Amino acid sequence: MESKPIVDVHNLTAGYRRRPAIWNLDFQIQEGKFTGILGPNGSGKSTLLKCLLGQITPYTGYAHLWGQNVDKVRHRIAYVPQKESVDWNFPATVMDVVLMGRYRPGRFWQRLGKKDKEAALYWLEQTGMNHLANRQIGQLSGGQRQRVFLARALAREPSLLFLDEPFAGVDAGSAERILHMLKLLIEQGKSIVMVHHDLVSAGKILDNAILLNTRLVASGPVSEVFNHENLSATYGSDLSILSDVIDLVTRNPGRFKDPRNQKS
Amino acid sequence: MISAAVLITSLLIAINASIGGTFLVLRRMGMLTDAIAHAILPGLVIGYLLAESRSSPLITLFAAATGLLVTLLIYWLNKYLNVWVEASTGMVYTSFFALGILGVTLFGENADLDTDCILYGELLWIPFRRPLSGTFLDFAPWAVWQQLVLLGLWAILLLPSWPIWKSISFDIDFARTQGLNVERKNLQLLALVSLSTVWSFEAVGAILVMGFMLLPAATAWLWVKRLEHMLALSIALAALSAIGGYALAWWINLDPSTTMVLVSGTFFLLSLLWQRKSTLRVG
Numbered sequence A: 001m002e003s004k005p006i007v008d009v010h011n012l013t014a015g016y017r018r019r020p021a022i023w024n025l026d027f028q029i030q031e032g033k034f035t036g037i038l039g040p041n042g043s044g045k046s047t048l049l050k051c052l053l054g055q056i057t058p059y060t061g062y063a064h065l066w067g068q069n070v071d072k073v074r075h076r077i078a079y080v081p082q083k084e085s086v087d088w089n090f091p092a093t094v095m096d097v098v099l100m101g102r103y104r105p106g107r108f109w110q111r112l113g114k115k116d117k118e119a120a121l122y123w124l125e126q127t128g129m130n131h132l133a134n135r136q137i138g139q140l141s142g143g144q145r146q147r148v149f150l151a152r153a154l155a156r157e158p159s160l161l162f163l164d165e166p167f168a169g170v171d172a173g174s175a176e177r178i179l180h181m182l183k184l185l186i187e188q189g190k191s192i193v194m195v196h197h198d199l200v201s202a203g204k205i206l207d208n209a210i211l212l213n214t215r216l217v218a219s220g221p222v223s224e225v226f227n228h229e230n231l232s233a234t235y236g237s238d239l240s241i242l243s244d245v246i247d248l249v250t251r252n253p254g255r256f257k258d259p260r261n262q263k264s
Numbered sequence B: 001m002i003s004a005a006v007l008i009t010s011l012l013i014a015i016n017a018s019i020g021g022t023f024l025v026l027r028r029m030g031m032l033t034d035a036i037a038h039a040i041l042p043g044l045v046i047g048y049l050l051a052e053s054r055s056s057p058l059i060t061l062f063a064a065a066t067g068l069l070v071t072l073l074i075y076w077l078n079k080y081l082n083v084w085v086e087a088s089t090g091m092v093y094t095s096f097f098a099l100g101i102l103g104v105t106l107f108g109e110n111a112d113l114d115t116d117c118i119l120y121g122e123l124l125w126i127p128f129r130r131p132l133s134g135t136f137l138d139f140a141p142w143a144v145w146q147q148l149v150l151l152g153l154w155a156i157l158l159l160p161s162w163p164i165w166k167s168i169s170f171d172i173d174f175a176r177t178q179g180l181n182v183e184r185k186n187l188q189l190l191a192l193v194s195l196s197t198v199w200s201f202e203a204v205g206a207i208l209v210m211g212f213m214l215l216p217a218a219t220a221w222l223w224v225k226r227l228e229h230m231l232a233l234s235i236a237l238a239a240l241s242a243i244g245g246y247a248l249a250w251w252i253n254l255d256p257s258t259t260m261v262l263v264s265g266t267f268f269l270l271s272l273l274w275q276r277k278s279t280l281r282v283g
Helices: A045-052 A094-100 A114-126 A142-154 A172-187 A199-205 A228-235 A241-251 B004-026 B031-039 B041-051 B057-080 B085-107 B115-120 B123-128 B142-158 B162-170 B172-177 B182-221 B227-252 B256-282
Strands: A005-016 A019-030 A034-038 A060-065 A077-080 A160-164 A191-196 A208-213 A215-221
Touching: A005 A045, A019 A045, A019 A060, A019 A191, A019 A208, A034 A045, A034 A172, A034 A199, A045 A060, A045 A160, A045 A191, A045 A208, A077 A142, A077 B172, A094 A114, A094 A142, A094 B162, A114 A142, A142 A160, A142 A172, A160 A172, A172 A191, A208 A228, A215 A228, B004 B031, B004 B142, B004 B162, B004 B182, B004 B227, B004 B256, B031 B041, B031 B057, B031 B085, B031 B182, B041 B057, B041 B085, B057 B085, B057 B182, B142 B182, B162 B172, B162 B182, B162 B227, B172 B182, B182 B227, B182 B256, B227 B256
Parallel strands: A019 A215, A034 A191, A034 A208, A077 A160, A160 A191
Antiparallel strands: A005 A019, A005 A060, A208 A215
16 A cells, blocks of 8 residues: 655755755655665765754755644654764753653643653653663663653654664664664554664665665665665765675565674 | 841842853853853943943843843854854953943043952942832842842743753753744843843952852752752752851951852862762762
């Protein structure tokens, strides 16, 4: 069954200080799919994510979610930033951070209630972090920090989840847990858009991929877009790993497996 | 001589300053206080020239507006022209301060506006600055009323949306994707910090106000693991420093604002040593 587009990007050019980092992107992302944004460093992955989240304004074109401006649908999305983007010495417990996902703008009196605490506890359990609920966040490992960020995003109960390299600097156990959670979300009919670095694992865990190298190289199901031509256009042709990746994908398409336990 | 007015004023100043300081310290924006305290000088001069009296609210208005303008300029230089934040702070506030000194030198001669009182403040004169006699406001000095208003504004700003302040202070990009108007919240916070600086500075001067803002907050951060506790401890330490500093000043006959900052600094140093020791014990 063909699913509906949840993200619609048209003629999108965006960047910083009047220097475009991405040019004339045109693609759609299907609902209920696990989609990866892939490309080398400097290919504009983060810029594209910032456009989708409405953190920067595009120079031309648009990035719509559910056919609307992102500002209209913020209650339906959530975001897991890179864990390096914050100061972990901040005085907050794990519970405090997860509760941050529960705030919704609009009301004057914005204190949190019992329902919010229950939701936060639920997601702490789901991410396996409930025993650390009262720990100061600075004492967490890299993988635990990423799980706290995931729990904070999921506490918003989003239909569409954005993640920025969630597996970077994360231990194998946490990576497995995070991947398991993401898989469950897809099974529940939610959509995921993830900026991802590792090409080998991408081939195994993603449904769809957007290959980016400041311009769009290809977008679509992994089994279709992961071919030699596209990957060398994205990463440059001198990567010997490319043929291995293509082999893997064609042998084993669209399967969820822990990327850390596989050898390329 | 022990003056209740001086003690109460400095207590309130210390408490208000430590609230703003808590957020500035967390955002690594501590130097902003120093920048505001110096850069409001031209605003003071303009306000003074227009009002021709020292107690006019025009002066506060111009000074606070200048403080906010400076803050926004620093922010703007950093965000849109990509000037490193320390560099833009240094550039903006020294230029404004120089402009202010020029103003004082040109127009300050036939007025009792001098650089000494701007740099060091005059806490001991506070009781003599009172609203018009005969009104009920005459009950307390101007500074006490100012600080009470400020305390009320902090309560209105922080209490109803406390979770949002937590979220914004920890991760501003995440708060933005939640649809929170973080720019407006930032502006409100900076406006109160600016007002707090302006109103404290008449009493404690442009240099020591930074100690009032940052030292209790920085000390509190060493002890706590939640923002609520940091704010509460920061306020408690500020109050303790004000009382302790006042006692010390009375005992060895010094300017109270100086001793208050010294007491605050001692708390910070002791906390740092103690916490380092405990970290070593755990490690």
